[in-house]
Amino acid sequence: MFQPRRRTVSRSSVRLEAVRPYAVALFRVVAGLLFTAHGAASLFGVPAGGRGGATVEAWSWPGWYAAVIQLVGGALVLLGLATRAAAVVCSGSMAYAYFSVHQEHALWPMQNGGEPAALFAWVFLLIAVLGPGAVALDGLLGRRPVATG
Secondary structure: OOOOOOOOOOHHHHHHHHHHHHHHHHHHHHHHHHHHHHHHHHHHOOOOOOOOOOOOOOOOOOHHHHHHHHHHHHHHHHHOOOHHHHHHHHHHHHHHHHHHHHOOOOOOHHHHOOHHHHHHHHHHHHHHHHOOOOOOHHHHOOOOOOOOO
């Protein structure tokens, strides 16, 4: 009679599983912080970055709206508040930026300057799928993250 092979779990895999929610939270915090800083630089010129301190014109399409999404969405992701929804909006914003701004100049991100937009789009999509991780305001406030599947 066929008997399924028993799966053994090593101690190292148990330890990795215990650390995973904290690694996801750290990844989320870093991505949210970088995205928030990018939005603040675009809206307020602080911290000055690639724009050299210049800001986008208020209500201009799509720059000002993208900067607001970066500032607010990045802060929500950073704090772990409505993380999945904010991450989906941030990911979509960066996908739009890539295809509407960068793609027309060349096919590959290395040629068209779209590496940050492409990376942020995939990073936020991953955060939307994985959720906020261990340390998030939603968890501290007693809210459950949106169920997946």
